[in-house]
Amino acid sequence: MTPAFDVSDLVVTYGGRTAVDGVSLAARPGEIVALLGPNGAGKSTLLKALSTAVPPDSGRIEVFGHDTAVDPVAARRRIGMVFQEQTLDPDLPVERNLWFHARLFGLPRAQARARIDDVLHQFDLADRRADPVEQLSGGLARRLEIARALLHRPGLVILDEPTTGLDPDVRRALWADLRRLRDEERVTVLYATHYLAEAELADQVAIIHNGLLVRGGSPAVLKAELAATALRLSTADDVVAEGELIRAGFDASSTTDGLLVRCAQPERRIAEVVRAVTVPVTEVALREPSLDDVYFATTES
Template identity: 55%
Template structure:
């Protein structure tokens, strides 16, 4: 049985008296996308720094494809491709020169390097840029070159820290097209942090962190379903009386939002039935399905309340 792409067990990261990551356990099977969400200071970057072998945890174990980063750091690093927020390409060199420099750092053979450069540039539709100086590339294209560089030595795990920060919507879309192709065609496992809820939707698993801990985790669909927040929202001429009628009819009604929330599965199909039992004039009615914003707010709010 092949090992997980990464395994973290009871990992603690501490800077002085500040605990940035507090007993986090997390793993991924090969070939999956995992998204890290959370507010600034949640511990996302600290967790990625430890996984990238750039820092050691205070306690706990970290393994990359079975290699412990403490006892076998070089073997672990060989399996890693890294793309962080800061641009790290040499602007004065061409795209191809940057890639050759990276290949030499990893001790790749010349023939293998040439073939990999050709293959990856073609795959990401960057062949026409191979002899272009990096300083002349757009931000989105430079980011995609960094993806090529990260994959040049054939790592199994790609770690991305806010990979599309500062990019326009079109560039973000192209970067994600490439990342999904890397998963589907190369089988690359990806762990990435993001502040964009729409980017979290690409993941097989989403991990929401707050105050150094995991607040919620699961697939996008499972996380949304767990909220039980699907509902029909109503405004009426007498919300208190309408709530009483609806509860008598067996509906779950939540108040306190300036409107009524009637929570139920498949709210689109229940609208007519709900309106028929309101008993007072309806001013407005709408259907709400839980979003990743709802999941994120629920997870981070709960974490803050638990730490008071």
């Protein structure tokens, strides 16, 4: 099976700084792939290189078998791009924004009209087709950008921080749209996000740090690689208990998940942890690793 995209040993530099440093990453058709990493890690640069907006210094990028250096036009025709910043024309109506995109990709008029109707209904925008974009909410404008990206039937949709600034209900609706594209149309979705909960929805997660791909795999596999990472304690006084554990040499912290004690093989150190605390301990439980744990263990090392 030809990969939806295949990035090999990619290097991209800006003004002497290496933004992407030897990254290799691939996905099959119909996969959702999340890029995680701190600001400045190289996520956006990787997406721009894959979309042919930024030329690589070295390495190879193929999109459905098309080498972006040899035939960038063929590669671009298989890609739909949703940028972090809105790129719609706010003064034009919803439908005219889509017509402009259809002309850009050379869709014949009859085909363009049919596809515009399709995507407007698909994303519940049909009743807003005559409205200027400036009248749309942030969530509807983002849905329009995704609809526009799909107008020419790409096999790969690339999104850079697609839900930044949107409220939770709108984010949930957008993710339902993206999962539907994967499940019903086998569209491959590649997105950068700083929401760890959104990365949980991906089939594959790639963590980028300082331009390097430092960890990758399914969310389940990445979490399993850490094993159990912490003990969660409930005590009569978590503040006192936290101080005592820190003085005893444990990595302890109060979180919304309770008083956490991170250590190697925590299941074998329960008695030692409890003995280090003078206040009554009412509950001790193993806390299974989360994608947050994977991310922080990777980017803080």
